[in-house]
Amino acid sequence: MNLISIIIPTYNREKYIAQAIDSVLSQDYPNKEIIVVDDGSTDNTREIVAKYDSQVKYIHKENSGVALTRNLGVASASGDLIAWLDSDDYYLSGKLSVQAKYLDEHPEADIVFTKYENFVEGEVTPEIAERLFSESENRYHMAASLARCSLFDEIGNYDEKYKIGSDADWIFRAKIVYDKNLDHYIDVPYYRRRFHTSNIRLSKPLDKNYNNRIMAENLKKKMTMGREK
Numbered sequence: 001m002n003l004i005s006i007i008i009p010t011y012n013r014e015k016y017i018a019q020a021i022d023s024v025l026s027q028d029y030p031n032k033e034i035i036v037v038d039d040g041s042t043d044n045t046r047e048i049v050a051k052y053d054s055q056v057k058y059i060h061k062e063n064s065g066v067a068l069t070r071n072l073g074v075a076s077a078s079g080d081l082i083a084w085l086d087s088d089d090y091y092l093s094g095k096l097s098v099q100a101k102y103l104d105e106h107p108e109a110d111i112v113f114t115k116y117e118n119f120v121e122g123e124v125t126p127e128i129a130e131r132l133f134s135e136s137e138n139r140y141h142m143a144a145s146l147a148r149c150s151l152f153d154e155i156g157n158y159d160e161k162y163k164i165g166s167d168a169d170w171i172f173r174a175k176i177v178y179d180k181n182l183d184h185y186i187d188v189p190y191y192r193r194r195f196h197t198s199n200i201r202l203s204k205p206l207d208k209n210y211n212n213r214i215m216a217e218n219l220k221k222k223m224t225m226g227r228e229k
Contacts, residue, residue: 001030001031001100002031002079002080002081002100003031003032003033003078003079003080003081004029004031004032004033004079004080004081004082004083004096004100004146005032005033005035005073005077005078005079005081005082005083005149006024006032006033006034006035006083006084006085006096007035007037007070007073007074007077007082007083007084007085008020008021008024008034008035008036008037008073008084008085008086008087009037009039009066009069009070009073009084009086009087010036010037010038010039010041010045010087011038011039011040011041011045011063011066011069011087012041012042012043012045012198013041013043013045013087013088014041014043014044014045014048015088016087016088016089016194017036017045017048017049017087018048019090020085020086020087020088020089020090021034021036021049021052021055021056022090023085023090023091023092024085024091024096025052025055026093027091027093027094027095027096027097028093028094028096028097029096029097029100032079032096033057033077033078033079034052034055034056034057035056035057035059035073035076035077036049036056036057036058036059036087037059037061037069037070037072037073037076038058038059038060038061039061039063039064039065039066039068039069040060040061040062040063040064041060046058046060057076059072059073059076064160065160065163066158066163066166067157067158067159067160067161067162067163067166068158068160070084070158070166070167071157071158071160074152074157077149079149080148080149081100081103081146081147081148081149082146082147082148082149082152083096083099083145083146083147084142084143084144084145085143086143086193088194088196089143089191089192089193089194090191090192090194091190091191091192092189092190092191092192094190095114095190095191096146098114098186098188098190099112099114099145099146099186099190100146102146102184102186103146103148106184108181109181109184110147110148110150110151110180110181110182111145111146111147111148111151111180111182111184112145112146112147112184112185112186113139113140113141113144113145113182113184113185113186114144114145114185114186114188114189114190114191115144115185115186115187115188115189115190115191116141116143116144116189116190116191116192116193117189117191117192117193118193118195119192119193119194119195120194120195120196121194121195121196139183139185140171140182141191141193142167142170142171143167143191143193144190144191144193151174151180154178155170155173155174155178155180156173158170162214164210165210165211165214168210168211168214169214169217169218172214172215172217172218173218173221176215176218176219176221176222177218177221177222
């Protein structure tokens with residue numbers, strides 16, 4: 001049975017981090033490690049994680065952004081498979097076992113995504129909630145994925161120049177530059193994604209062209225690679 005490394009990047013999530021960790025510990029997949037990478041939290045995140053003792057590997061670093069935090073998580077992982085969990089979200093029962101089974105049955109797949117559900121905390125205004133739920137679902141939501149560690153070896157790290165969108169850049173790089181098939185998908189929700197007032201998606205205006213610019217940069221990389229061959 002493959003070891004799954006579940007990486008939880010976090011920053012000032014004392015309100016939610018325990019629920020995130022508990023949702024991993026309650027998974028029926030037994031061979032797993034939990035890695036919490038704390039991007040310099042100034043609240044009680046460290047103290048809450050410490051209560052889990054050896055059940056969680058805790059890494060604290062100076063605040064430097066989510067991309068570097070994710071990269072440190074990958075570098076610290078011992079597993080054959082890598083899963084992600086945003087520290088204000090949580091898994092639903094069976095997520096890891098269902099995805100691990102899928103990868104076992106589909107050796108051609110490097111990564112498998114699962115459907116997720118959005119939900120909103122009470123302090124979010126109805127207007128914001130309406131906007132969020134009107135957005136189209138992203139089938140390539142990295143936090144709802146399970147990937148072979150070898151895929152990260154091939155595609156590389158998250159690009160630390162992106163304060164927002166490093167996950168989108170990684171997806172575009174895998175699809176466009178490396179021609180990876182990322183369409184392995186389980187159409188059942190196994191991931192719950194929380195929106196709240198301190199969520200980064202709510203603290204910054206939504207730029208509809210942002211992902212298009214990231215995609216364009218990866219198209220340029222693809223063209224450059226083609227000329228170098």
